Amino acid sequence: MKTSHLLLTAIAMITGVSLSTAASAATATGSLNAKITITSNCAITGTSTDLDFGSNASTTASAVSASNGGFSVTCTNQTPYTIGLKSTASGAADDGTGTMKATVNGTAYTIGYQLYQDSGTTVWGNVASGGSANVKSAIGSGTAQAYTVYGKTTSTLNVPAATYSDTVSINVEY
Numbered sequence: 001m002k003t004s005h006l007l008l009t010a011i012a013m014i015t016g017v018s019l020s021t022a023a024s025a026a027t028a029t030g031s032l033n034a035k036i037t038i039t040s041n042c043a044i045t046g047t048s049t050d051l052d053f054g055s056n057a058s059t060t061a062s063a064v065s066a067s068n069g070g071f072s073v074t075c076t077n078q079t080p081y082t083i084g085l086k087s088t089a090s091g092a093a094d095d096g097t098g099t100m101k102a103t104v105n106g107t108a109y110t111i112g113y114q115l116y117q118d119s120g121t122t123v124w125g126n127v128a129s130g131g132s133a134n135v136k137s138a139i140g141s142g143t144a145q146a147y148t149v150y151g152k153t154t155s156t157l158n159v160p161a162a163t164y165s166d167t168v169s170i171n172v173e174y
Contacts, residue, residue: 042174044074045144051151060157067119069149073172075140081174082135083147084126085115096125096134100164111164112155119150126171144149
């Protein structure tokens with residue numbers, strides 16, 4: 001046994017092969033996959049600004065317009081979505097109409113208004129299917145997309161002096 005070890009050592013020295021190389025282990029290889037699943041997501045982001053019709057005299061005869069309301073929506077890149085707006089006033093419909101309300105001396109008074117996607121021709125409501133659609137459609141970019149809300153009063157301003165208000169719900173479907 002000792003002779004064979006000496007013989008192997010001598011052969012290794014003559015050929016330049018080390019005994020440790022001759023006795024090394026075999027290598028096996030494999031692989032694994034790296035993956036991530038991205039889900040669609042949308043959020044109303046940033047600060048929403050009020051749709052403010054300003055201060056007006058009760059004797060104002062024509063409709064008052066506003067174009068200073070707004071909000072931003074951030075949706076996953078390439079995700080289609082729709083935005084619907086709806087007044088939270090009691091009995092409000094999906095057609096973009098709303099009612100601003102104030103109580104003066106125990107009596108409720110209202111001023112009607114209509115929401116628009118532009119300066120006054122395209123109604124902005126909350127109906128995405130059936131009938132005529134009055135939602136705003138867009139495709140997400142992965143960054144905040146800003147939207148302006150326009151409005152016009154639809155009823156007389158001949159009401160008591162007070163601050164009239166309503167809340168508009170922003171509904172993003174994706």
